[in-house]
Amino acid sequence: MVPVAAILILSACSTQLSQSGKKVRQISLHAADNCQFIGSVTGSESMGIDEAMDVGSAFNKVRNAVAQMGGDAFVVSATSTSISSTVVQADAYRCSS
Numbered sequence: 001m002v003p004v005a006a007i008l009i010l011s012a013c014s015t016q017l018s019q020s021g022k023k024v025r026q027i028s029l030h031a032a033d034n035c036q037f038i039g040s041v042t043g044s045e046s047m048g049i050d051e052a053m054d055v056g057s058a059f060n061k062v063r064n065a066v067a068q069m070g071g072d073a074f075v076v077s078a079t080s081t082s083i084s085s086t087v088v089q090a091d092a093y094r095c096s097s
Contacts, residue, residue: 014053015045015060020067026059027073027093035073035093041065046085054086066092 027035043061048054066074071092078089 014048015043015057015064017060018064018067021060021064023072024063024066025073027075027095029075031095032073032075032091032093035095038069038071038092038094040077040089041069041074041092042087042089044085044087051081051083051086055081055088058086058088062088062090066090070094072096 041062043058043063043065045054045057045061048057062074066072069092071094073093073095074090075093076088076090078087080087
């Protein structure tokens with residue numbers, strides 16, 4: 001059985017969405033035609049409780065980074081997931097005026 005303290009420490013590594021990150025959405029490359037490209041971002045996470053937590057946290061990092069750049073959408077350009085880590089690369093866009 002895993003001690004509760006270990007679970008709390010590992011779950012603390014998970015990145016939460018910022019208020020502005022919650023407004024960022026993933027879009028298709030086709031939908032990005034109507035948006036302004038503002039840059040590339042990368043989100044990575046490792047050592048979560050499981051792969052799903054790493055994936056969710058990496059996507060949260062992407063959303064937060066896009067929001068910090070003034071964007072509201074992103075298109076995933078590459079992902080890599082292993083048993084120990086996840087990396088998400090994406091292009092950030094501003095789609096609303």
